[in-house]
Each structure stands twice: as C-alpha cells, then as structure tokens.
Amino acid sequence: MKLLSVGVPVYNAEPYLEKCVSSILTQNYREIEVILVDDGSTDASGAICDAFAKQDARVRVIHSSNCGRMEARLAAVKHAKGDFMTFVDSDDFIQPDMYEELMRLQASYGCDVVTSGMLGYRPGEESSVSLDQVDEGFYDANQIASLILPHLIWEKGTFGMIPSLCNKIFRRNLLLQQYEQTGGTRIAYGEDILIFYPMMLTVRNIYVSHKSYYFHRAKYRENIYVRDENYFSDVYEFYARLKRVFSSHKEWPIIQRALESMYITFVGQRRRMYGQYGADMQYLFPFASVQRGARVILYGAGIVGRSFYEQIRRTHYCKLVLWVDRDYVQCQAEGFPVQIISDLENVAYDAVVIAVKAPGLQEQIRRMLMETYGINAMRIITEIC
Structure with missing residues (x-):
C-alpha cells in the first residue's frame, strides 16, 4: 500500500x-x-x-x-x-471509506489527482451534496485541456470543479510545486482556488468521482469570510492571479468569461452588506495592488473615484491622505473632501490610485503625474475592475 x-x-x-x-x-x-x-x-x-x-x-x-x-x-x-x-x-470530518476508495482509484488509473464530492454538514439537518460539474470518469491531459479547463472555474453559477484541497488526493510533488510557485500569499478566502486551479494546467491525468465522503462544516457557519475586512483584497488577488495564469491558454475567451462571472458573484456577496450603497457600487478598489495600511492618494472623483472612496472609508484597508480631481470645486460643493491636484506635492504617500476608467485618460493622467510631479511609475496604480 x-x-x-x-x-x-x-x-x-x-x-x-x-x-x-x-x-x-x-x-x-x-x-x-x-x-x-x-x-x-x-x-x-x-x-x-x-x-x-x-x-x-x-x-x-x-x-x-x-x-x-x-x-x-x-x-x-x-x-x-x-x-x-x-x-x-x-x-x-470524513467517512471511513474515503481514502480506501480514492487510493483504489489512484492505483487503478495511475492518476496525479483523484477528486470526489463534498457533503455540507450541519448537526440535525440532512447533508447537502456538492459535485464537480464535469462527468465522472478518467481524463488524460488532452481531455483535461478540452473537456475540463473551459469549465473548471465557474459553471452555471457555481464552481465548475470544487476547488477544495480536502476532497482530493494529489501527488505530493504537485502540491509542493504549486505552493512554492504561489509563494508567501496569506489570504483567508480563496487559498484553495490559488492552488488547485493553476495546478490543473500541469496535471497529466485525473479521475473525477461523484461519490461524496467529506463532511464540510464551515459553509454553514455565519459567513465569516465575507465579513472579513480582507475579503475584497483576497477576492481580487485570486482573480488577478488566475487571470495571469490562464490568459495565454487557448481556451482563454471561455475561461475569461467564467473567471469574471465568479469574480462578480463574490463581489456581490460583499456588496449586500452595504445595503443600498452596495447596489450602486460598480468598481472594486485594487486591494491586491495596495499594501494594507498604505498612505494613498486617490486621483479622480467621478463614479470610480467615489466608489473607491467609499470602500476605503468603510473597510479602513488603507489610509487616504488626499483625494484630488480637476473639478474639486464642484466636488466640494457636493460635500466630498476633494482637493486641488497640486496639493499632492505637500503630502507623504505610498501609492497614487488613478480612479478613472477610460484607458486613454488613465495614460494621460499617469504621464502628467510622472512629468509634472515627478511621481515614480511604480507608485501609480491604474487597475479598474
């Protein structure tokens, strides 16, 4: 054995x-x-x-x-x-026959990975079953590329394949390699996503079982992940990393739609915490690109800028040292603490976040900040999601 x-x-x-x-x-x-x-x-x-x-x-x-x-x-x-x-x-906790069955499948097919379903558990209630949304059976590398990867991340409003590392067995070297490549990331939500989904690009074969042996208790607690102050930055981080990993894949147009659908769903879960404001929040602050506690200048007070401002104010993720816009007079009249652009010469900061959606205007602002105010390009952040 x-x-x-x-x-x-x-x-x-x-x-x-x-x-x-x-x-x-x-x-x-x-x-x-x-x-x-x-x-x-x-x-x-x-x-x-x-x-x-x-x-x-x-x-x-x-x-x-x-x-x-x-x-x-x-x-x-x-x-x-x-x-x-x-x-x-x-x-x-797990059923007594879980590893016996998964290791039997591994031995029979020589798989890098064997995956199974999960049982959502709450004492006194019937367990709910979650299964991978691909057919049960063995898949070689070609079948993984054509039949699994396009549906891996998000399918019909939920995960295409359950990202949890707990309902699977792996060749240990694959896990070690993926953890070392992911390197030093400390997130509370989405860690399994960062490990399992990129790993599927290197897996030679997999067996998908639709039997469930693993009882998952956490999904029935109060949703502590959604309420965590790092939730937005965690979600943005695994979204951005998966985008980098999969963007060169031949099925990227399909994968991209799935990835963005998943991202929108997770952001929506947090938005509901904010009541009416959450319904209007269209853009996500680039949490993954800004260090927690950083001193930030926000450039732009339109729809994007006001959305970013509210997220900073509500999450206390970073310190807003200055908010600037060309139309600062009008913004002040509307009750927003927006200042003249030249004030950025008088504050200490770690990053300047350009809260403007149009790529052309983003680039104009970026160049102006560099040429007029001598701001290092590495401190300028332009991600809009």
Missing part, C-alpha cells in the same frame, strides 16, 4: 478537533500519516494534538506561530513522507 499523508491545519478548533482527527485515524485505509499543524492556537487545540500523537504513532505534530492556513498546509507538505497527500480542515 502507498503511504498517504494527511495534513490538518489547526487553529482554535477545540470543539471539533477530536472528531476530525478520529475520523482520519479510523479510516479503512491504514497506510497513512497524519500531520497536525498547530498554527498558534490559544485554546486547548495544541494539547489535543499532542495527545493524539502519544496515542497513535502515525500522528506527528508541528507547533508554530500563527501564520495562516496556507503556511500551515505548506509546512505539512514539506514534512510529509508520502508520495500522495490530502488535507482535512480541523472542523470537518
């Missing part, structure tokens, strides 16, 4: 952790190692991890400072000994 490594990032999961780890250790497939990464927990999670390690030699524990789930998973990948790897989130 092949050794399967199971990584479990753990952070303050005391109420759920025992059920989670027990469901892994009681798998029918016995050739496993379990790597519990205690990511700086402040509750009893670390002690629970250590207790499991004393009870079962297949369990190893890594204690670290709180670095986020991506770094915790990467630590598990680096310390793993198996050629194959998977994950379980510390508040979830």
Whole structure:
C-alpha cells in the first residue's frame, strides 16, 4: 500500500478537533500519516494534538506561530513522507471509506489527482451534496485541456470543479510545486482556488468521482469570510492571479468569461452588506495592488473615484491622505473632501490610485503625474475592475 499523508491545519478548533482527527485515524485505509499543524492556537487545540500523537504513532505534530492556513498546509507538505497527500480542515470530518476508495482509484488509473464530492454538514439537518460539474470518469491531459479547463472555474453559477484541497488526493510533488510557485500569499478566502486551479494546467491525468465522503462544516457557519475586512483584497488577488495564469491558454475567451462571472458573484456577496450603497457600487478598489495600511492618494472623483472612496472609508484597508480631481470645486460643493491636484506635492504617500476608467485618460493622467510631479511609475496604480 502507498503511504498517504494527511495534513490538518489547526487553529482554535477545540470543539471539533477530536472528531476530525478520529475520523482520519479510523479510516479503512491504514497506510497513512497524519500531520497536525498547530498554527498558534490559544485554546486547548495544541494539547489535543499532542495527545493524539502519544496515542497513535502515525500522528506527528508541528507547533508554530500563527501564520495562516496556507503556511500551515505548506509546512505539512514539506514534512510529509508520502508520495500522495490530502488535507482535512480541523472542523470537518470524513467517512471511513474515503481514502480506501480514492487510493483504489489512484492505483487503478495511475492518476496525479483523484477528486470526489463534498457533503455540507450541519448537526440535525440532512447533508447537502456538492459535485464537480464535469462527468465522472478518467481524463488524460488532452481531455483535461478540452473537456475540463473551459469549465473548471465557474459553471452555471457555481464552481465548475470544487476547488477544495480536502476532497482530493494529489501527488505530493504537485502540491509542493504549486505552493512554492504561489509563494508567501496569506489570504483567508480563496487559498484553495490559488492552488488547485493553476495546478490543473500541469496535471497529466485525473479521475473525477461523484461519490461524496467529506463532511464540510464551515459553509454553514455565519459567513465569516465575507465579513472579513480582507475579503475584497483576497477576492481580487485570486482573480488577478488566475487571470495571469490562464490568459495565454487557448481556451482563454471561455475561461475569461467564467473567471469574471465568479469574480462578480463574490463581489456581490460583499456588496449586500452595504445595503443600498452596495447596489450602486460598480468598481472594486485594487486591494491586491495596495499594501494594507498604505498612505494613498486617490486621483479622480467621478463614479470610480467615489466608489473607491467609499470602500476605503468603510473597510479602513488603507489610509487616504488626499483625494484630488480637476473639478474639486464642484466636488466640494457636493460635500466630498476633494482637493486641488497640486496639493499632492505637500503630502507623504505610498501609492497614487488613478480612479478613472477610460484607458486613454488613465495614460494621460499617469504621464502628467510622472512629468509634472515627478511621481515614480511604480507608485501609480491604474487597475479598474
């Protein structure tokens, strides 16, 4: 039997952790190692991890400072000994036959990846089933390119393929390679998307199973991800990265529509928090290109600029040190704190965000800022979404 490594990032999961780890250790497939990464927990999670390690030699524990789930998973990948790897989130649990069935499919077809469905779990209620929206079966590299990639990201209002890393098994070297390429990103929402979707460009073959073994609890909690202050920057980051990764693919026109549909959906989820304002918010501030806490000059007070201003004001993501526009007098009359452009010579700043949609006008403003005010091009941001 092949050794399967199971990584479990753990952070303050005391109420759920025992059920989670027990469901892994009681798998029918016995050739496993379990790597519990205690990511700086402040509750009893670390002690629970250590207790499991004393009870079962297949369990190893890594204690670290709180670095986020991506770094915790990467630590598990680096310390793993198996050629194959998977994950379980510390508040979830799995059916006893999950790894037996997925490893059987891997052995039968020699797959780089085997994927399955997921069960949305809430105590006392019937579980909901989520499946990949591609046909069940084996796909080689050519079939992945023609049958899966065009439908990978978004299909019929939801994920084409479930991006979670927990309902799959992988060749460990593929995971390691993708994590190292993604490098240092710390986001709360979309980490699986950043790893799994780009990986599909390098996967040689995959088996898609429509059976479900994984019970996912988090989707039924209060939507903590949407309420997180980093939500917009996380969503923009995985959107921008996927755009860079897939833009040269031959199916890019189809993939682009899917990617943009997914992006619009996620932004809409956050907009609903803002009531009437959210219905009017048309443009997303370029969170991924502006460092948290940066001192920002906002150039432009039209529809785009006012949308950006509201997002900065509401999220407190960065510090708005100056808002400028040629029509500052009219803007002030309307009650907006907009100043004359020349005031930018009198403030310290880290970035200038051009809040103008028209590419030609963007370029004119960018050149003016560089030539008239000596602003470094690297500090000028023009992304409009």
